[in-house]
Structure formats: structure tokens, C-alpha cells
Amino acid sequence: xxxxxxxxxxxxxxxxxxxxxxxxxxxxxxxxxxxxxxxxxxxxxxxxxxxxxxxxxxxxxxxxxxxxxxxxxxxxxxxxxxxxxxxxxxxxxxxxxxxxxxxxxxxxxxxxxxxxxxxxxxxxxxxxxxxxxxxxxxxxxxxxxxxxxxxxxxxxxxxxxxxxxxxxxxxxxxxxxxxxxxxxxxxxxxxxxxxxxxx
Amino acid sequence: xxxxxxxxxxxxxxxxxxxxxxxxxxxxxxxxxxxxxxxxxxxxxxxxxxxxxxxxxxxxxxxxxxxxxxxxxxxxxxxxxxxxxxxxxxxxxxxxxxxxxxxxxxxxxxxxxxxxxxxx
Numbered sequence: 001x002x003x004x005x006x007x008x009x010x011x012x013x014x015x016x017x018x019x020x021x022x023x024x025x026x027x028x029x030x031x032x033x034x035x036x037x038x039x040x041x042x043x044x045x046x047x048x049x050x051x052x053x054x055x056x057x058x059x060x061x062x063x064x065x066x067x068x069x070x071x072x073x074x075x076x077x078x079x080x081x082x083x084x085x086x087x088x089x090x091x092x093x094x095x096x097x098x099x100x101x102x103x104x105x106x107x108x109x110x111x112x113x114x115x116x117x118x119x120x121x122x123x124x125x126x127x128x129x130x131x132x133x134x135x136x137x138x139x140x141x142x143x144x145x146x147x148x149x150x151x152x153x154x155x156x157x158x159x160x161x162x163x164x165x166x167x168x169x170x171x172x173x174x175x176x177x178x179x180x181x182x183x184x185x186x187x188x189x190x191x192x193x194x195x196x197x198x199x
Numbered sequence: 200x201x202x203x204x205x206x207x208x209x210x211x212x213x214x215x216x217x218x219x220x221x222x223x224x225x226x227x228x229x230x231x232x233x234x235x236x237x238x239x240x241x242x243x244x245x246x247x248x249x250x251x252x253x254x255x256x257x258x259x260x261x262x263x264x265x266x267x268x269x270x271x272x273x274x275x276x277x278x279x280x281x282x283x284x285x286x287x288x289x290x291x292x293x294x295x296x297x298x299x300x301x302x303x304x305x306x307x308x309x310x311x312x313x314x315x316x317x318x319x
Binding site: 009010011012013014015016017018031039042043044045047068071073075076077078079082083084085087101102104105106107114127173177181184185187188190191192 | 259274319
């Protein structure tokens with residue numbers, strides 16, 4: 001349950017957790033966020049000159065072109081006291097420095113793969129593998145069509161056996177939900193073989 | 200016109216922070232939840248308009264990312280203003296739920312998320 005608050009009228013805040021939705025540019029990340037989010041996907045934009053570079057004052061900023069990196073996200077209320085946020089990671093490779101911040105404290109990630117150009121998601125897969133961040137792969141079919149079986153896609157992406165690969169449709173709520181559940185199931189499977197020292 | 204809207208969009212938000220581009224503390228992640236303290240502490244200075252706007256939006260708990268999106272301001276700008284409000288005792292900040300318990304992922308938390316997803 002939410003923690004104590006200093007005064008009576010202050011509303012108790014819920015716990016929050018997050019999952020990242022990653023993948024190449026235009027692979028359907030924001031579509032997926034929108035399909036399962038209880039709110040229309042929100043967007044926040046960060047000026048790169050401030051977020052990405054070591055600038056301590058704004059001298060000369062008026063001469064720079066405004067470059068922003070956009071973050072789309074959505075929300076799922078899991079329970080009265082627990083809210084899950086879904087963050088679509090910026091797809092352009094040059095904005096990847098943002099991913100480290102995003103990845104801190106995340107439960108895990110969904111890497112969306114476009115069946116027509118899987119190579120656009122190689123870098124995302126690599127990112128999570130290198131950092132040992134658990135992920136599942138969702139293969140987003142073009143118009144919901146899936147010409148290749150999941151195992152064939154696993155081979156072509158050289159994914160280890162413990163990474164679930166699901167055929168999905170980013171436009172469909174149930175389909176996206178099942179991908180998220182597959183991620184949680186993978187996380188649970190990673191924990192359960194060992195006795196939990198916390199209990 | 201030189202400068203124009205593009206540059207204006209960048210410069211204006213940091214006018215709200217008195218030119219500061221760095222937060223004074225590290226309490227705020229994207230999913231830290233912010234809640235306005237009600238009633239506000241006695242002797243609290245009258246908040247500036249943008250601060251007052253945040254206080255209104257946070258009457259119910261709001262995550263930092265959501266707040267930034269609703270204010271249409273960069274997260275980095277909002278965080279600096281939130282630092283001011285936290286130091287003035289006008290808001291509380293609840294950090295994200297840790298996903299690990301003694302080194303392992305928190306199984307109770309995972310089960311709760313799974314059950315919740317099953318219901319949507």
C-alpha cells in the first residue's frame with residue numbers, strides 16, 4: 001500500500017513500475033502503447049541540447065536549431081496502489097543515450113520487430129542483451145499478417161531459447177496484453193526456481 | 200525572422216526555472232509520483248503561476264512524465280520546478296517501486312502485475 005503522507009488531505013500515491021517498448025523506427029511502438037494504455041498515449045519532448053549534452057548554461061542556445069527527442073508513453077492501472085507505465089523508446093539510433101536512463105528500474109522490455117525489416121530492431125535486441133535486461137520479442141505483422149512462424153524468426157534474429165518470441169498485432173489490445181504477460185511470465189520463471197530469500 | 204518559434208520553444212521553458220538547467224536534487228525519475236500537500240504548509244510563499252499549475256494538476260498523484268506531457272514542457276524543466284516545490288514542502292514525491300527484493304526480482308510484485316494485465 002502507498003506510504004504515509006504528512007497531512008490528512010494529501011492523497012496517497014500509488015506504487016509505479018515501468019516496461020519499455022523498444023524496436024526500430026516506425027515498427028509500431030507507439031501503436032502498441034496506445035493499444036493497451038488506459039489513456040491516449042502521451043508525449044513529452046526533451047530538448048537535446050539540455051538532455052544530452054553537458055551544458056551548464058543556456059548561453060548561445062538561441063542560435064541552435066531546436067532538436068528534441070520525443071518519448072511516447074501510456075499507463076495501465078494494475079491495482080488501486082500499483083500503476084504500470086509503458087515507455088516507447090526513441091527509435092532513432094542517435095538518441096540511444098536516453099535508453100540508459102529509461103532502462104534503470106524497468107521490469108523489462110518488449111522488442112517489437114517488423115516482419116518486413118527485422119534488421120531495424122537488431123540494435124534494440126543488442127542493447128538489452130548487453131545489459132542483461134530481460135525482454136521478449138513481439139513480431140508485429142504487417143496488417144496483422146504473419147508469413148513466418150515464430151521459430152523461423154527466432155533463428156533469423158539469432159535469439160537464445162529463453163527469449164520468448166510472439167507473433168502479435170500492435171493494433172490489437174489483447175494481442176499486446178499477451179506480449180506483456182509473456183514478459184512477466186518470463187520474469188517470474190527467472191525467479192521461481194530459486195527459493196525467495198525475501199519471504 | 201531569425202530565432203523564431205523554434206528557438207523560442209527552447210528558451211522559454213528555462214525562463215520558468217530562472218535559467219537553471221540542472222535539478223537541485225535527484226528525487227525525480229520519469230515515474231516518480233508527485234502529490235500536492237493538502238493543506239499547504241503554513242507560511243508557504245504564494246506560488247508562481249507555473250508552480251500553481253503543477254500544484255493543481257497534482258491534487259491527485261501524477262507521475263513526472265505525465266505531468267510534463269500535460270504541461271507541454273520538457274521533463275528536465277518540470278523536474279527543476281518540482282525540486283523547488285519539494286523544498287518548499289508543497290508536494291510529496293514517491294519514488295518508483297523497486298523491482299528487486301534482496302537482489303531477486305520481487306515475485307509478489309510480478310504476480311500482481313500479471314494478475315492486473317490479465318484483467319485488461
